[in-house]
Amino acid sequence: MNSTASQTLLGTEDAAPVMVVNPKGASSFLLIGDHAGNAVPTRLNALGLSDADLSRHIGWDIGIGELGAMLAARLDAVFVRQTYSRLVIDCNRNETQPDLIAEVSDATIIPGNAGLAEADRAARLAEIHAPYQAAIATELARRDAAGMATVLVALHSFTPAMRGPLRDRQRPWHIGILHDGGDTAFAHALLAVLRDEPDLVVGDNEPYRMDLIDYTIPRHAYPARRPYAEIEIRQDLLGDSACREAWADRLARLLPAAADASALHQGAQPRD
Secondary structure, three states: OOOOOOOOOOOOOOOOOOEEEOOOOOOEEEEEEEEOOOOHHHHHHHOOOOHHHHHHOOOOOOOOHHHHHHHHHOOOOOEEEEEEEEOOOOOOOOOOOOOOOOOOOOOEEHHHHHOOHHHHHHHHHHHHHHHHHHHHHHHHHHHOOOOOOEEEEEEEEEEOOOOOOOOOOOOOOOOEEEEEOOHHHHHHHHHHHHOOOOOOEEOOOOOOOOOOOOHHHHOOOOOOOOOEEEEEEEEHHHHOOOHHHHHHHHHHHHHHHHHHHHHHHHHEEEOO
């Protein structure tokens, strides 16, 4: 069985599992990045993967770390982002889901996740997954105590095509908005303003559905009926800093417009 030397995963040489960008941001938007990083703890020996594999879409949501920081600056928003690769542990999955720690991802075998000992699984949960989710909960509690309104926006990116049988179909959407339970008014308003952009192909719960698989938004938005949206941007449109700057500019324009439209539809005051 694959096992680390001890039940402690992160050493002094490893980065903190979560980073909070612009922690004093005053915007109503709280940005989160479940898959923003692709680091691997030193003790896991890169999970037996090459740097090239960890840099692919299986290792992280390409472009989201930089896009989130740019958008946080433009909106004066807080951005809570994960440091470690989704292959170490997927922070958008709950403890019981089989792909929480994937042994295979998009036809690529992950050697460091094969036959994982329960103690090692527990260490990844305790040292990476739990601190990330706790950081989001702490920020929400701070905002609630201060009387701040919050619109929770999860930033993700998706590969233009998956590998494997029947999965090589090119995905036509430039951006998708995911939503399911809770208060979906903001997500639908965001879909509407995106559809007014003449150059965009917009997916409604595409290329994925937000259902029983997603964890972060349902955990933090649904019970309190917080407005939310999960944004998916196609990765070939985030290929360099100039592309990410363009998306940050666009979203900095459209997110407030959607929030205002949603507030007006519900009879509330527009966002400050």
